[in-house]
Amino acid sequence: MGKVIVLGAGMTRFGKYNDADLPWKNHEELGVEACLNALKHSGVNHQKIEAAYFGQTVTGMIQIGQRVTDMLGISGIPIYNHENACATSLAAFRNAYLDVKNGVHDIVLVAGVEKMIFFPKSKKKKEEKKDHSENSGGLLKMGSGGPIIMPEGMMFLQDIGVIMPAYFALIGRRHMEEYGTTREQFAKISVKNHKHGSMNPYAQYQNEVTLEQVLNSRMICDPITLLQCTPTGDGAAAVILASEKTAKKYTTKLVEVAGSVIMAGKYKASKGHFSSLASCRLAAQKLYDETGIGPNDLNVVEQHDCFTPHELVTYEDLGICKPGEGGRLVDEGVTALGGKVPFNVSGGLQAKGHPIAATGVAQVIELVWQLRGECGKRQVQGAKIGLAHNGGGIGPGLEPGLASVTMLKI
Structure with a gap:
């Protein structure tokens, strides 16, 4: 088995392609833009691609890989389409990585594409939204990019109120109870990540926010306020993987x-300790064991900060600090740009955005650019080892549906 290299990385700007915030683009247009950027970054001709691995989640777009590669002029190769909630494109990435590592293919394309804004703002009509909802059989009521809502009786956790903001609010509240973590410490993560995002031209939100703005924004689920939630948006991200020789x-x-680990959440692994996510700890330890690289070696981390408590507990779950010390790391600036282990220098999901299927590969892209020294004002000086942390959904026993950690190095 040989080494696998991320040869090229490219993405679209994340945001609302609704003809108001950004010009309207559909799935295929977003995917093509990201793939062309990755091909350009790599210097690889599209005809050299031997296989393609795609991810798409929200709209259930059939064969997104074939739709995009057709527009790229790529055909006659294996194409694999993936869905794994927020971890979709890193699941695709891992399968591609293993195929190149094991010599199945020599050079491949990996991409995540997501369109969460369904209608152009300038043309949106109530009847269009109504028709779309009815045609989906009630399974998907997105309208102009609202939350995914399942009909009552189809998802027990949703029926009892355990949707994503509530899930991470429970974790945050438990952490506050056990360790004295404060609302201000959670809110400071949003301030940090928006500052990072202000330096990223690909971020959905490129403006800084103050601590007061975060704390005073609308309460969503205590202690999580609006500015501590990831936004809705569109986007695509792509990388080219190749054997070292190529x-x-x-x-x-x-x-x-250096390594990639994905695992479904272990049933009730966090039982009795809901100020942490045991499945994340298990995945991280497996990655450390496989690579021989530990938490003290990390220079930069891209983390799945869907809600601010998630980032704080991940400091502890990854072994950056001991349980209960996450708040201290925030106060001391350890995880900010210029700190010992910067988290989410891209802006993270909080500022960069979270087009669901594109998120994981976008995390890898930021790490590639960081390790190659290509990030400009947000560059982490001397970065040689980076980790991407990605989670997908809520599985049995209130564990992540999928925990994913990926290590890159130079």
Whole structure:
């Protein structure tokens, strides 16, 4: 088995492509833009691609990989389409990584594409929204990009109120109870990530926010306020993976995939300790064991900060600090740009945005750019090892449906 190199990385700006915030674009247009950017970054001709691995989640778009590759002029190759909630594209990434590592393919394309804004703002009509909802059989009521809502009786956790904001609010409240973590410490994570996002031209939100603005924004689920939630938006992200031998023909900047671990949440692994996510700890430890790289070696982390408590508990779950010390890391600036272990220098999901299926690969892209020294004002100086942390859904026993951690190094 040989080394796997991320040869090229490209994405669209994340945001609302609704003809108001950004010009309207559909799934295929977003996917093509990201893939072309990745191909350009790699220097690889599209006809060299031997297989493609795609992810798409919200709209259930059939064969998104074929739709995008057709527009790229790529055909006659294996194409794999994936769905794994918020961890969709990193699940695709891991399968691609293993195929290249095991010699099944030499050079491949991996992409996540998501369209969460269904109608152009300039053309949206009530009857269009109504028709779309009715045609979906009630399974998907997105309208102009609202939350996914399942009919009553189809999802028990939703029926009793355990949707994503409530889930992470429960974790946050438990952490406050056990360790004295404060609302201000959670809110400071949003301030930090929006500051990082202000330096990222691909971020959905490129404006800084103050602590007062975060704390005084509308309460969503105590202690989580509106500015501590990830926004809704569209976007696509793509990378080119290649064997080391092939990659050396194109670049001397070799960013290696040191390891990748995905696992479904272990049933009730966090029982009695809901100030943490045991499945994340298990996945991280497995990655550390496989790579021989530990938490003290990390230079930069892209983390799934869907809600601010998630980022704080991940400091502890990844072993960056001991349980209960996450708040201290926030106060001391350890996880901010310029700190010892910067988290979410891209802006994270909070500011960069969260087009669900594109998120995981976008995390990898930020790490690739960081390790190659290509991030400009938000560059982490001397970064050599990066970790992407991604979670998908809520599984049995209130564990993540999928926990994913990926390590890159130069």
